[in-house]
Amino acid sequence: MPHFLSTTDADFDARFAALLNMKREDSPDVDDRVAGIIADVRARGDAAVIELTRDLDGLTLTPETLAIPAEEVDRQCALVTDEERAALELAADRIRAYHERQLPEDDSWTDASGATLGWRWTPVSAAGLYVPGGQASYPSSVLMNAIPAKVAGVPRLAITVPTPQGQVNPLVLLAARISGVDEIYRIGGAQAVAALAYGTDTIAPVDKITGPGNAYVAAAKRRVFGKVGIDMIAGPSEILVIADAENDADWIALDLLSQAEHDASAQSILITTDADFGQAVHSAVEKRLETLERRAIAGDSWAENGAIITVRDLDEAAALSNRIAPEHLELCVADPEALAAKCTHAGAIFLGQWTPEAIGDYVGGPNHVLPTARSARFSSGLSVLDFMKRTTLARMTPEALQAIGPAAETLAQSESLEAHGLSVAARRQRLNQG
Amino acid sequence: MPHFLSTTDADFDARFAALLNMKREDSPDVDDRVAGIIADVRARGDAAVIELTRDLDGLTLTPETLAIPAEEVDRQCALVTDEERAALELAADRIRAYHERQLPEDDSWTDASGATLGWRWTPVSAAGLYVPGGQASYPSSVLMNAIPAKVAGVPRLAITVPTPQGQVNPLVLLAARISGVDEIYRIGGAQAVAALAYGTDTIAPVDKITGPGNAYVAAAKRRVFGKVGIDMIAGPSEILVIADAENDADWIALDLLSQAEHDASAQSILITTDADFGQAVHSAVEKRLETLERRAIAGDSWAENGAIITVRDLDEAAALSNRIAPEHLELCVADPEALAAKCTHAGAIFLGQWTPEAIGDYVGGPNHVLPTARSARFSSGLSVLDFMKRTTLARMTPEALQAIGPAAETLAQSESLEAHGLSVAARRQRLNQG
Numbered sequence: 001m002p003h004f005l006s007t008t009d010a011d012f013d014a015r016f017a018a019l020l021n022m023k024r025e026d027s028p029d030v031d032d033r034v035a036g037i038i039a040d041v042r043a044r045g046d047a048a049v050i051e052l053t054r055d056l057d058g059l060t061l062t063p064e065t066l067a068i069p070a071e072e073v074d075r076q077c078a079l080v081t082d083e084e085r086a087a088l089e090l091a092a093d094r095i096r097a098y099h100e101r102q103l104p105e106d107d108s109w110t111d112a113s114g115a116t117l118g119w120r121w122t123p124v125s126a127a128g129l130y131v132p133g134g135q136a137s138y139p140s141s142v143l144m145n146a147i148p149a150k151v152a153g154v155p156r157l158a159i160t161v162p163t164p165q166g167q168v169n170p171l172v173l174l175a176a177r178i179s180g181v182d183e184i185y186r187i188g189g190a191q192a193v194a195a196l197a198y199g200t201d202t203i204a205p206v207d208k209i210t211g212p213g214n215a216y217v218a219a220a221k222r223r224v225f226g227k228v229g230i231d232m233i234a235g236p237s238e239i240l241v242i243a244d245a246e247n248d249a250d251w252i253a254l255d256l257l258s259q260a261e262h263d264a265s266a267q268s269i270l271i272t273t274d275a276d277f278g279q280a281v282h283s284a285v286e287k288r289l290e291t292l293e294r295r296a297i298a299g300d301s302w303a304e305n306g307a308i309i310t311v312r313d314l315d316e317a318a319a320l321s322n323r324i325a326p327e328h329l330e331l332c333v334a335d336p337e338a339l340a341a342k343c344t345h346a347g348a349i350f351l352g353q354w355t356p357e358a359i360g361d362y363v364g365g366p367n368h369v370l371p372t373a374r375s376a377r378f379s380s381g382l383s384v385l386d387f388m389k390r391t392t393l394a395r396m397t398p399e400a401l402q403a404i405g406p407a408a409e410t411l412a413q414s415e416s417l418e419a420h421g422l423s424v425a426a427r428r429q430r431l432n433q434g
Numbered sequence: 435m436p437h438f439l440s441t442t443d444a445d446f447d448a449r450f451a452a453l454l455n456m457k458r459e460d461s462p463d464v465d466d467r468v469a470g471i472i473a474d475v476r477a478r479g480d481a482a483v484i485e486l487t488r489d490l491d492g493l494t495l496t497p498e499t500l501a502i503p504a505e506e507v508d509r510q511c512a513l514v515t516d517e518e519r520a521a522l523e524l525a526a527d528r529i530r531a532y533h534e535r536q537l538p539e540d541d542s543w544t545d546a547s548g549a550t551l552g553w554r555w556t557p558v559s560a561a562g563l564y565v566p567g568g569q570a571s572y573p574s575s576v577l578m579n580a581i582p583a584k585v586a587g588v589p590r591l592a593i594t595v596p597t598p599q600g601q602v603n604p605l606v607l608l609a610a611r612i613s614g615v616d617e618i619y620r621i622g623g624a625q626a627v628a629a630l631a632y633g634t635d636t637i638a639p640v641d642k643i644t645g646p647g648n649a650y651v652a653a654a655k656r657r658v659f660g661k662v663g664i665d666m667i668a669g670p671s672e673i674l675v676i677a678d679a680e681n682d683a684d685w686i687a688l689d690l691l692s693q694a695e696h697d698a699s700a701q702s703i704l705i706t707t708d709a710d711f712g713q714a715v716h717s718a719v720e721k722r723l724e725t726l727e728r729r730a731i732a733g734d735s736w737a738e739n740g741a742i743i744t745v746r747d748l749d750e751a752a753a754l755s756n757r758i759a760p761e762h763l764e765l766c767v768a769d770p771e772a773l774a775a776k777c778t779h780a781g782a783i784f785l786g787q788w789t790p791e792a793i794g795d796y797v798g799g800p801n802h803v804l805p806t807a808r809s810a811r812f813s814s815g816l817s818v819l820d821f822m823k824r825t826t827l828a829r830m831t832p833e834a835l836q837a838i839g840p841a842a843e844t845l846a847q848s849e850s851l852e853a854h855g856l857s858v859a860a861r862r863q864r865l866n867q868g
Contacts, residue, residue: 084848087841094838098551101543107535116785117532117799122778124812138849171848207812226667229812233660248864254857261853293852340827344556351550351829354861358854359830362842365551366826378558378641378663380824390814392800393774395785396793404528407521408796414518414605415572418727419695420792423688427788430682 002282002306006275007316016309020323020374024236024265024305034219037190038198045200052191057133057164061186063202068173068184076170077177084171091363092143092178098365099151102384108393114400118393123153124229126204127387128196129181130211130221131172133162133188139175140361144368145210145382146179152387157181158206160196162188188213193220197228208387210369231382235372236265239357240326240346242317243281244333245274247353253284255330258358260301261294267305269324271317278308318342325376328357347376398431436716436740440709441750450743454757454808458670458699458739468653471624472632479634486625491567491598495620497636502607502618510604511611518605525797526577526612532799533585536818542827548834552827557587558663560638561821562630563615564645564655565606567596567622573609574795578802579644579816580613586821591615592640594630596622622647627654631662642821644803665816669806670699673791674760674780676751676773677715679708681766681787687718689764692792694735695728701739703758705751712742752776759810762791781810832865 005015040048046063054060080088108118129145131137142159149157159176161168163186176184185203187195193213199205209221210231221230239259243252256268272278285302289295311317318339321329325345333339336351343349347370350357361368369382396404405424412421439449474482480497488494514522542552563579565571576593583591593610595602597620610618619637621629627647633639643655644665655664673693677686690702706712719736723729745751752773755763759779767773770785777783781804784791795802803816830838839858846855 083844087844087848090838090841091845094545097545101541102553109535111528111531111799115798119536119800120774125779140845140849226807226809229809248860251857251860254853254860257853258851258857261851288853288856293850298853336829344825345559345823346825348826348828351827354832354835355828355830356857356861358846358851358857359835359839359842360826360828361854362845363838364549364828364830365545366553366828370826371823373660375660375663376823376825378823381826383824385819389779389805389810389812390817391778391780391810392782392794392804392815393785394782394789394794394798394800395770396789396798398788401788401793404524404797405793407524408793410517410521411525411574411796412792414521415574416727417692417695417792419688419691419722419732420795422722423685423692423790423792426682426685426688427790 002302002308004308006310007312016320019307022305024267028215030215031219034190034216034223038194038220038223041191041194041200042198046202049187049191049195049200052189053187056189057162059163059166059186066185066187066202068168068186073173073177073184076168077174079170080174085174088139088143088171088175088178091140092147094363094365095143095147096151099148099367099384103151104385104388113403114397115404116395120391120393121388122391123155123388124207126156126158126206127154127208127210128206129157129159130192130209130213130217131159131161132213132217133164136212137161137169137172139169139171140368141212142172142175143179146176146181148367148382148384149387150180152384154387156183156206158183158185158196158203160185160187160192162186162192190216190220193217193224197224210382210386231369231386232371232375232379234369236267237262238267238326238372239328239330240269240271240321240324241330241332242271242314242321242339243277244272245277246334247277247332249277249280249284250288251353251356252281252332253288255356256281256285256302256306257288257292257298258356259328260298260306261292264297264300264304266301268302269307269309269326271309271311271320273311273313273317275310278310282308314339315342321346325374327370327372327376328360330355330357345377347371347381401427402431436736436742438742440744441746450754453741456739458701462649464649465653468624468650468657472628472654472657475625475628475634476632480636483621483625483629483634486623487621490623491596493597493600493620500619500621500636502602502620507607507611507618510602511608513604514608519608522573522577522605522609522612525574526581528797528799529577529581530585533582533801533818537585538819538822547837548831549838550829554825554827555822556825557589557822558641560590560592560640561588561642561644562640563591563593564626564643564647564651565593565595566647567598570646571595571603571606573603573605574802575646576606576609577613580610580615582801582816582818583821584614586818588821590617590640592617592619592630592637594619594621594626596620596626624650624654627651627658631658644816644820665803665820666805666809666813668803670701671696672701672760672806673762673764674703674705674755674758675764675766676705676748676755677711677766678706678768679711680768681711683711683714683718684722685787685790686715686766687722689790690715690719690736690740691722691726691732692790693762694732694740695726698731698734698738700735702736703741703743703760705743705745705754707745707747707751709744712744716742748773749776755780759808761804761806761810762794764789764791779811781805781815835861836865
């Protein structure tokens with residue numbers, strides 16, 4: 001049974017706060033184990049990676065077979081059906097087109113003092129993408145991580161994907177190929193993250209690591225952060241649907257379930273202006289749960305973390321949405337743009353009843369790697385900018401230095417940083433002599 | 435004595451690698467203590483903050499006196515000289531003008547399928563800025579952190595600044611006022627970071643915390659990351675100057691010393707095409723060190739971490755620069771723009787001999803909060819974007835859903851996510867019936 005709340009309840013504030021603060025993730029403490037793995041890979045390189053892959057994935061590799069060669073990728077890609085290949089290509093084209101618009105512009109200008117200022121964006125030299133193995137090995141995630149990197153201009157993009165007992169996912173390899181990935185290694189876990197961050201004889205180190213993973217991968221990414229850049233550490237997926245009564249209850253139920261089926265710790269919330277519609281959605285969810293393939297997972301998620309909240313009006317809905325700061329926000333109301341303008345904290349917004357969130361997972365174009373656990377208050381989904389960095393530029397003329405240098409000298413003195421001031425003063429002295 | 439290297443040395447590669455990997459920072463392990471402080475502030479709020487401030491800063495506060503009231507800020511600001519005030523205002527104006535150009539644009543377009551896509555940038559609701567007390571209490575850092583936040587449109591900006599024994603820095607308060615800071619609290623250390631992240635009865639929580647600090651502050655920022663956003667954890671400052679022989683050795687010496695005087699663990703490196711010029715700079719540094727106020731600190735930094743590297747040509751210089759990925763890069767050569775184009779990993783570049791790095795610390799306009807410890811390979815200096823987040827937007831029409839929905843269904847099926855596919859299929863079924 002999901003949580004039923006109404007803003008007219010006397011205890012609403014307390015129950016809503018409890019919902020917000022619910023701890024959904026039980027993250028096992030694997031940090032010590034991960035620290036050991038990273039130290040081992042740093043010390044012994046390929047040998048450690050190969051040993052861990054043998055022990056953890058049941059796969060015996062050599063330095064020569066760590067990478068999946070092009071011929072093997074070819075063979076695997078040939079196993080993909082035409083329909084799946086076309087779907088991946090359509091998705092890739094749309095994701096690429098969306099992300100190409102994110103490419104930032106350089107700028108340069110000369111101001112009144114004569115100083116020329118600006119900045120320049122450049123891609124990282126090498127990025128590594130972690131792809132989970134097994135059930136959570138999603139080709140769509142390969143597209144969503146790899147395409148922004150390639151659009152950014154990253155010259156070297158490596159992926160690591162564990163292949164337990166040698167099992168590879170042909171769609172993952174095809175997604176990597178379509179995205180322009182340069183290197184593919186059949187390794188996973190903390191050892192893969194360590195190899196990407198520190199490098200081995202076979203795997204050159206990268207500058208940025210992105211991609212989802214289990215608790216070991218998350219702990220490893222936290223530990224290598226600073227040595228390399230990382231994307232966010234993703235928590236369980238979330239959706240908030242705001243719907244008025246003019247909706248098909250079954251559609252909304254399926255949208256809620258499409259988050260719930262990811263993971264028992266996922267969270268699906270419906271906010272509606274109509275309590276009866278909320279009940280209808282609840283019934284529709286229960287009915288769909290009778291036959292859904294992943295009904296065990298989705299049912300647990302819905303019962304534990306699901307919620308249906310009745311509000312007086314859409315302003316109330318927007319205010320609650322901003323407190324939740326959802327990863328995915330679906331607005332199934334008459335004027336979704338007007339409501340979206342009030343929903344300022346959300347990873348991605350899906351406007352109107354013809355935009356199920358699942359479109360965004362695959363083929364919409366925007367990225368599906370989005371901030372979870374209320375972090376949309378302060379962070380954004382993955383983008384081209386995550387694979388680039390900005391260098392600021394400044395050039396003074398003698399005139400500009402004369403104009404603004406004295407202020408720098410004054411501030412340097414007030415901060416007791418004499419050499420700072422002298423480095424300006426010595427140059428100005430020459431100008432004053434001239 | 436700094437390190438002297440030449441690319442013509444037989445052991446250059448090994449010595450350069452050692453220079454790159456030198457561990458300059460001795461960060462005391464304060465993490466357990468910080469974890470305790472954060473837990474205490476979360477549990478007891480104001481009472482814990484007040485107790486810690488009494489014990490650590492020798493200052494007795496009440497919930498009513500945690501904030502510095504406007505009248506007290508007025509009184510302190512009146513103590514600032516006209517010259518200092520004018521310098522701060524000139525700096526603020528230039529920093530504001532530079533950062534206003536960073537404001538990102540929203541976008542929205544309709545593609546061939548009929549889907550409307552786009553994104554929207556919004557500021558965080560509240561940001562907190564940590565300002566160190568004592569010797570490292572730099573008014574320029576207040577400007578560099580606070581102005582980008584206000585340009586981003588952050589409605590609530592709070593600063594915390596410890597005032598040991600009640601000592602406040604009038605210039606810090608004036609910088610806060612000029613920047614438009616909304617709240618000022620006289621607290622510091624891990625307790626200030628915890629109060630900003632989790633809130634107390636008196637201090638409302640923020641969504642993003644930026645600003646420099648000691649090991650306790652850095653450990654606290656790491657610990658609250660995820661609950662709130664943080665900027666980078668800054669390491670010791672660094673400068674790399676690339677200079678040909680056509681420079682004044684004393685100017686270059688002062689530029690190197692303006693980093694060295696920050697901190698004994700700071701690093702100043704000169705790369706030059708002329709070994710004799712390198713010697714001349716070394717002599718000039720030694721001479722300046724005889725009289726420099728902060729000669730103890732700067733001398734230690736130069737002797738321990740300083741380096742003069744002779745290269746065959748500027749291409750070699752650029753290649754080494756990219757391996758160093760310096761925080762500050764000064765290009766004192768005939769054609770600095772041409773060299774800058776080859777230096778792709780750097781926080782900030784200062785072009786030509788009339789642009790001492792100190793200009794960028796105060797009045798240039800670009801931000802002086804920059805990536806250290808080689809992280810310019812993958813990260814950027816502080817900017818307006820650090821105080822904003824992007825929400826992606828998508829709206830399908832029935833036609834668009836018909837056009838791209840089937841590919842989403844195919845991919846959902848290949849990932850065994852049935853509800854994802856059904857949420858699209860149920861809508862398309864209606865369209866096919868209609």
